[in-house]
Amino acid sequence: MRVYFTALFAIVRREALRFLHQRSRFLAALVRPLVWLIVFAAGFRAALGVSIIPPYQTYITYEVYIVPGLCGMIQLFNGMQSSLSLVYDQEMGSMRLLLTSPLPRWWLLLSKLLAGVAVSILQVYVFLAVAAGFGITLPAIGYVLLLPTLLVTGLMLGALGLLISSTIRQLENFAGVMNFVIFPMFFLSSALYPLWKMSESSDLLHDICALNPFTHAVELIRFSLYQTFNGTALIWVLASFAVFFGAALVGYDPAHGLTRRRRRE
Amino acid sequence: MSALEVSGLGYSYGAKRALDGVSFCLQPGRFTALLGPNGAGKSTLFSLLTRLFVTSEGRIVVAGHDIAREPRAALSKIGVVFQQPTLDLDMSVAMNMSYFAALHGVTGQEARRRSEAALARLGMAERAGEKVRNLNGGHRRRMEIARALIHQPEVLLLDEPTVGLDTKSRRAIVAHVHDLAAGGLTVFWATHLVDEIAPGDDVVVLHQGRVLAHDGAAALTGGRDLTEVFMDMTAPAEAGE
Missing domain, CATH: 3.40.50.300 (P-loop containing nucleotide triphosphate hydrolases)
Structure with missing residues (x-):
């Protein structure tokens, strides 16, 4: 068992060091949500009124409303970027190095996933600290309860990235991932507007948003920030993680996985 | 056998x-x-x-x-050296070695000892502290061979x-x-x-x-x-x- 954790810590450490070395990635991860928070939210606060809906017990400003969605966005981007780094790693061969180590493949991939989640949690807390500097604060206990929530939501979004990395063929396809995964998931969710707002314009869009796992990740983050348990969102997130990770394991299985497809091209 | x-x-x-x-x-x-x-x-x-x-x-x-x-x-x-390089260029030789050792469950003093011994076998002992990016192609390869020997x-x-x-x-x-x-x-x-x-x-x-x-x-x-x-x-x- 000790061998398992030795490998896990090494993989997490490597990912964290790589992230810290890539200062531009660190900066981009921070600037992106801050632009949404400080510019977008300021512009839209007058246009979008938010009524009192759970877990909020008073009226809140739009900036406060979108903070959980932006935490989710950080993890969504990070999950996809980890998948990009996996594709990049495969090209560089580091993934091969990982996969030829004598540990079960599911553990190696889970370790890789946890490494990405650790980095995303770091990003979220730095973002929240900067947001607090701009006067956008949350209940103190919420910051603590957020940690286990981010672990679960990060695993789900990371597993989606892992699944995509097992099917993506070229580095350039990250633009495709942006267009077809990140943007639809983000905009078709409760990150920027509550679902009841969506149903006012289209029931179909509302239903799509309600089925989007990212919506449930955002709601799980939102509820935990206000010390409220959201069992439905938790089940959705856990079930989505199980499906994504299971499919990713099939994608990385040597019998019918990525390496085989890649060679055939 | x-x-x-x-x-x-x-x-x-x-x-x-x-x-x-x-x-x-x-x-x-x-x-x-x-x-x-x-x-x-x-x-x-x-x-x-x-x-x-x-x-x-x-x-x-x-x-x-x-x-x-x-x-x-x-x-x-099995120790493997792939055709494509599998190195973290921004990390030192020693860190690349210890990462690989950990993937095989070897850590701490033992990892250091084995890493030093493997590098010495390939004539790379004095380069342990260097960043891989600063090594020439031949030395990078030798490091990869040394790394493949860590788990004996x-x-x-x-x-x-x-x-x-x-x-x-x-x-x-x-x-x-x-x-x-x-x-x-x-x-x-x-x-x-x-x-x-x-x-x-x-x-x-x-x-x-x-x-x-x-x-x-x-x-x-x-x-x-x-x-x-x-x-x-x-x-x-x-x-x-």
Whole structure:
């Protein structure tokens, strides 16, 4: 068992060091949500009124409303970027190095996933600290309860990235991932507007948003920030993680996985 | 017991047959070259030996462990140097080494001791603190070979490890790896360059997915030049392509 954790810590450490070395990635991860928070939210606060809906017990400003969605966005981007780094790693061969180590493949991939989640949690807390500097604060206990929530939501979004990395063929396809995964998931969710707002314009869009796992990740983050348990969102997130990770394991299985497809091209 | 035993191995990419009925045994403590032209199936064979691919055709046994039945035991006996570099350029040599050691469950003092010993074997001891990005191609390769020795494997697999290196670096690496074989390690070295093979080495000639010959280099050539022998063996089939 000790061998398992030795490998896990090494993989997490490597990912964290790589992230810290890539200062531009660190900066981009921070600037992106801050632009949404400080510019977008300021512009839209007058246009979008938010009524009192759970877990909020008073009226809140739009900036406060979108903070959980932006935490989710950080993890969504990070999950996809980890998948990009996996594709990049495969090209560089580091993934091969990982996969030829004598540990079960599911553990190696889970370790890789946890490494990405650790980095995303770091990003979220730095973002929240900067947001607090701009006067956008949350209940103190919420910051603590957020940690286990981010672990679960990060695993789900990371597993989606892992699944995509097992099917993506070229580095350039990250633009495709942006267009077809990140943007639809983000905009078709409760990150920027509550679902009841969506149903006012289209029931179909509302239903799509309600089925989007990212919506449930955002709601799980939102509820935990206000010390409220959201069992439905938790089940959705856990079930989505199980499906994504299971499919990713099939994608990385040597019998019918990525390496085989890649060679055939 | 053979260090690496391959029997009846076959693999296809869709309709294209990459390996067909490949069988050979490597004797412990020998340098065996896997000689084949580009496209012979060398990299596919290496992917099967390292379990990046699996196949239902044939059997691979590493130091007594069947890779299909005991993949982890088999992988723990193999050291691999891939054709493509697998290095973290922004980290030091020592950090690259310790990362790999940890993937094999070796940490702390023991990892440091083994890392230093492995680097010393490849003449790289004084470079432990350097960033990999600052090393030249030859030193990077030597570091990868040293890294592949950390978990004390019984078989060292190298897939065209001298690709892209200058003559001097190439010679140094060939000499270092021959020294490792002389020290008792079983070495399996894929190449298409005959000048990397010494007269005392064993040679497996792979062409179009099949083993054409497996013998000592001297016996294979029978006094002729190895390049000519190799060209003769592979030329007729190539001409027909």
